[in-house]
Amino acid sequence: MAGAARNVSVESREDRLLRVWTPRILRGVLGASVAFLVAGLLVIAFTDPASYVARYHALQSGYGAVREVGLSELVHGAAHGEGTALLVAGLLLLTLVPIGRVAFTFVVFVVERDWVFAGITGLVLTLLGVGVLLGRMG
Amino acid sequence: MLGILLGLLLLSFSAGFIGSIFGIGGGVLLVPALTLLLHVPIRVAIGVSLLSVVATSAGASAAFVRDHWTNLRVAMALEVATTSGALVGATLAALASARVLELLFALAMIVSALETYRSRLRTEALPTSDRLAERLRLASSYPSAHGPVPYGVRRVPAGAALMVVAGLASGMLGIGAGVLKVMAMDAAMGLPFKVSSATSNFMIGVTAGAGAIVYIARGDVATTLAAPVALGVAAGALAGSRVLVRANVRLLRIAFVGIMLCIAAQMAWRALHGT
Numbered sequence: 001m002a003g004a005a006r007n008v009s010v011e012s013r014e015d016r017l018l019r020v021w022t023p024r025i026l027r028g029v030l031g032a033s034v035a036f037l038v039a040g041l042l043v044i045a046f047t048d049p050a051s052y053v054a055r056y057h058a059l060q061s062g063y064g065a066v067r068e069v070g071l072s073e074l075v076h077g078a079a080h081g082e083g084t085a086l087l088v089a090g091l092l093l094l095t096l097v098p099i100g101r102v103a104f105t106f107v108v109f110v111v112e113r114d115w116v117f118a119g120i121t122g123l124v125l126t127l128l129g130v131g132v133l134l135g136r137m138g
Numbered sequence: 139m140l141g142i143l144l145g146l147l148l149l150s151f152s153a154g155f156i157g158s159i160f161g162i163g164g165g166v167l168l169v170p171a172l173t174l175l176l177h178v179p180i181r182v183a184i185g186v187s188l189l190s191v192v193a194t195s196a197g198a199s200a201a202f203v204r205d206h207w208t209n210l211r212v213a214m215a216l217e218v219a220t221t222s223g224a225l226v227g228a229t230l231a232a233l234a235s236a237r238v239l240e241l242l243f244a245l246a247m248i249v250s251a252l253e254t255y256r257s258r259l260r261t262e263a264l265p266t267s268d269r270l271a272e273r274l275r276l277a278s279s280y281p282s283a284h285g286p287v288p289y290g291v292r293r294v295p296a297g298a299a300l301m302v303v304a305g306l307a308s309g310m311l312g313i314g315a316g317v318l319k320v321m322a323m324d325a326a327m328g329l330p331f332k333v334s335s336a337t338s339n340f341m342i343g344v345t346a347g348a349g350a351i352v353y354i355a356r357g358d359v360a361t362t363l364a365a366p367v368a369l370g371v372a373a374g375a376l377a378g379s380r381v382l383v384r385a386n387v388r389l390l391r392i393a394f395v396g397i398m399l400c401i402a403a404q405m406a407w408r409a410l411h412g413t
Contacts, residue, residue, distance in 0.1 A: 018210050023200035026343075030196040034372075037365045041143065049139035055362045056142055060177045087361040094189055094368060095354060097196045098347035105214060116274065121214055124344065127221045131348050134229050135355025 014112045018105060025104055029097045036078075036090030044083035099128055146366040149175065154194060154374025160394055163342065164371040165191045165313035166250050169243060170401045174408070178363065180239050184231060184312030185353035186364045188346045190371035191314045195343030197372050198379055202336035209278045209333055212291060212323065213341045219298040220319070220345040223305020228352035231310045240409035243311050247402035253317045255395045264290040264328040271327075280333050289330055297327040309349035314342040 044052050077085025102124050109118035149171050150164070157164040165187045172183035202208045231239060267277045267290035274294070279286035300322035304315040316338045323334035353359050 015210070019203055019206065022210070023204045026196045026200045026203075030193060030372075033193070034369065037369055040361075041365055045139055045143070052139045052362060053142060055360075059179075059182060059360050059362060084361060087365045091189060091354070091359065091361060091364055091368070094192055095347055095350050097192055098344040102214075102217070102344060105210075117211065117214060120218060124214070124217050124221050127218070127225060128344075128348055128351060131225050131228070131351035132355045134225055135352040 014108060014114060017108050017112075021104060021108075022101060025101055026097060029093060029100050033090045033093035033097065036086050036093060039081075040083050040086030040090055043081055043086060047083060099125070102128070143366055146176075146363065147370040150190065150367040150370025151374035151377075154190070154371035154376075155378040156374075156394070157371075158194075158198070158375040158378025160254055160391070162250050162254060163191060163314040163316050164194055164375055165311075165346075166247060166398075167401075168367065168371060169312050170247070170405055172363070172367075173240070174401070174404060180236050180243070181231065181358060182360050182363065184239070184310075185350070185359040186367050187312035188228075188308075188350040188353060189359065189364050190368045191308075191312070191346035192343050192350055193368045193372035194375040195314065195339060195346065197376050199336070199340040199343065202339060206279070206281050206286070207333060207336035208340045209276065209291075209329065209337045210340075211274065211278070212276050212327075212329065213337050215274055215276065215294065216298055216301045216322075217341055217344050219301035220305035220308070220341055221348040223302040223307075224309035224345045224348040225305075225352060227306040227309025227311070228349040229309075230306075232356060232358075234310070237409045237412070239311065240405050244402040244406035244409065246307055246311055246313060246315075247398055247405065250317050251395045251398035251402065253321070254391065254398070264292060266290040268292045268294075270294050278333075280330060287330075289333065290328070292328045293326050297322045300326055305345050305348070308342075308345045309352065312346075312349070314346060316342055319345075 078089045102121055106118060106121040106125060109115075109121055150168060153167040153171055154164040157167050168187045168190060169180065169183045172178040172186065173180050178186075199208065203210065234242075271277065271291040271294055276291040276294070277289065279288040281287075300318060304318035304322065307313060307318060308315040316335075319338035319341060320331075320334045323329040323337060324331050329337070350359070
């Protein structure tokens, strides 16, 4: 009986934490991503619109999709307000929306000692990491 | 540049808006719009679309989570299946030819169109869960005017199998595959329709995110397109979710299904004849 009561209270605390914080994480990271994307487009529009147009037409001709931007180059570029670096940072932040949400739920499940779901969300996080490796290999 | 940017924003806003009104997401309209209208290679369009699906899901699902429509435990249990499928799909997309991708996309559009037409609205809740769902504590409740309505969950393995297919379609074709996800939860697992829809919306972000990670790591995401398109689709989806369609929904739905079938035919024609 006591076990059942404890389960109910653990479940409701876990549920409350997830329902309050998950929307905040989703909206917070999405908002940051949108800010970077808008800033990047504005910077390019004011400083180097010709390169944007050239890249757009190159895409339509079926050429390579993107210039790869390394992490150090990205941080340096974003810190100096470079348009493309800001765009890449915004897109990387966008992919962090689901990753951040899964990571948060993993932490909640570990704190609440819900080991089955901690294992499940841990596996999803691992799979997301595998995605980076698959892309690098591909 | 301004003309290109406005064109991309308008196109992606329309895809997000229309997709949101008919509950199919923006990806299934965005990819053909980018390939057929703007002549963007389909692999690039898929990478761009996946990122816009992530943005749309994040914006749309937050309110459903807060209001207790989303079954978070069901979503997380099934995300292993969708993520695995998405990784395989995104990897296969790099190996498949553009023609095969276009043909598969046409097929996905036909399935989406037929499901939109059927528009199932099963709302009755299962009274109890089966043993596995009970062990995973997947049963929950949804809000109603008379207080929370409890519901049970069944056949998790069958739902997970369909979720692998949904993930595969998402990673390979750049769509949210919400139609398949809702089908898995609604028809296979017995969840109430609106709960299935809200939970699918929530899961779409992680599924598309998994595919997007592969495309980004491979260098297949064009920032030039992805930035304005993600902004446009997310804004369109948000606007669409706030518009109550007061017009004749049945007629509108039939017209929309017809347009989708026409686009699917055009994609298939392009795949088979290369024009």
